[in-house]
Amino acid sequence: MCFSANASFITGTVLTVIGGVGIKKNKVKRYIPFATIPLLFGIQQFAEGFLWLNLHTFHLPEIEMLSTFTFLIFAQVIWPTWIPLSFLLLDDPANRSKLQYLLVYIGALLSMYLLYCLFNYDIDAVIENKHIKYVNNYPNGVKVFGLPLYAITTILPLFSTHIPKLWFFGVAICASLLLTVLIYSHYLTSVWCYFAAIISFVILLILSELNAKSTLITQSGLKQN
Numbered sequence: 001m002c003f004s005a006n007a008s009f010i011t012g013t014v015l016t017v018i019g020g021v022g023i024k025k026n027k028v029k030r031y032i033p034f035a036t037i038p039l040l041f042g043i044q045q046f047a048e049g050f051l052w053l054n055l056h057t058f059h060l061p062e063i064e065m066l067s068t069f070t071f072l073i074f075a076q077v078i079w080p081t082w083i084p085l086s087f088l089l090l091d092d093p094a095n096r097s098k099l100q101y102l103l104v105y106i107g108a109l110l111s112m113y114l115l116y117c118l119f120n121y122d123i124d125a126v127i128e129n130k131h132i133k134y135v136n137n138y139p140n141g142v143k144v145f146g147l148p149l150y151a152i153t154t155i156l157p158l159f160s161t162h163i164p165k166l167w168f169f170g171v172a173i174c175a176s177l178l179l180t181v182l183i184y185s186h187y188l189t190s191v192w193c194y195f196a197a198i199i200s201f202v203i204l205l206i207l208s209e210l211n212a213k214s215t216l217i218t219q220s221g222l223k224q225n
Contacts, residue, residue, distance in 0.1 A: 005056070008049030011197055015042030022204045027211045033086035035207055040082070041197035044074040048132065048190065055127050068125045069118070072134065075193050076114040080107040080153040087157040087166070090210070095162045103160065107153035110146075117142060131187040147188075151177065165206055172199045 019039025026035045051067035054060055084103035088096060117138045124135045138146070155177070158170030176195035184191040 005049045005052035008045045008052060008194075011194070012042045012045035012049060015039065015045065015197055015200065018042075018201055018204050022207050025211065026207060028214050030089040031207060031210060033082060034090055034203065037082070037086060037203050038197075038200045040074065040078065041193075041200050044071055044193060045197055047071040047074070048193075051125055052127075052132060055125065055132070064125065068123060068134070071125075071193075072118055072123065072189075073115075075189055076118060076150075077111045080114070080150060081111040083107070083154045084157040087161050090166070091162050097160060100157065100160050103153055103157050106149065110149050110153060114142070114146070128186070131184070132190045133187050134189045163206075163210070165209070169199070169202055169206065172202075 015038045019036060019042055022035040022038060023032070026032060047067050047070035050063060051071060054063040054067060081104065084100065084107045088100045088104055091100070117136070121139075122137050126133050126135060155170060155173055158166055158173060161167075173196055176199060177192055180188055180192040180195060
């Protein structure tokens, strides 16, 4: 994360293990995108760990560019689409709402535009006040409308699902965003991603419950037949 390389590597390792366990224990194919969230956060944290080491010690342009792009690909391109899609797939097809599909479409459009910006505008990462700050010269429209749209596509899906316990996950993510905006507003990209990564460990607990419920439903159906 933005506070130290060690924290990023430790968090990345833990989340990678949690993600691997979740994927291995998952029994429902449509839950796979949800199950991989901790693993993806783990990879993202490893990228920022290497970025921190390079900015602080090695100062190699190639590593800086690769680490920065890798982190931002996750932060700006993958999550706006992956989050709404994974939560859409958690619900049974009959229970999915038009709002959930709309969030996936908005997220996909936002991901594509931010991918375009990432490769067509200058970006940089610097150490500032013991934090990593990501700097870009994206168009003003991105800065004005980007954060609200990003929040909509990454937070609202958590409240649009028919799975009640995911609402608690959503409240935790919202609280982390509010805390980051109030205290670390200049380092929002790095800090909020870190908080979200830590919170994502509960995905393993939720996934275990969903798989258990799915197994019971399947067994019940077999007995009736």
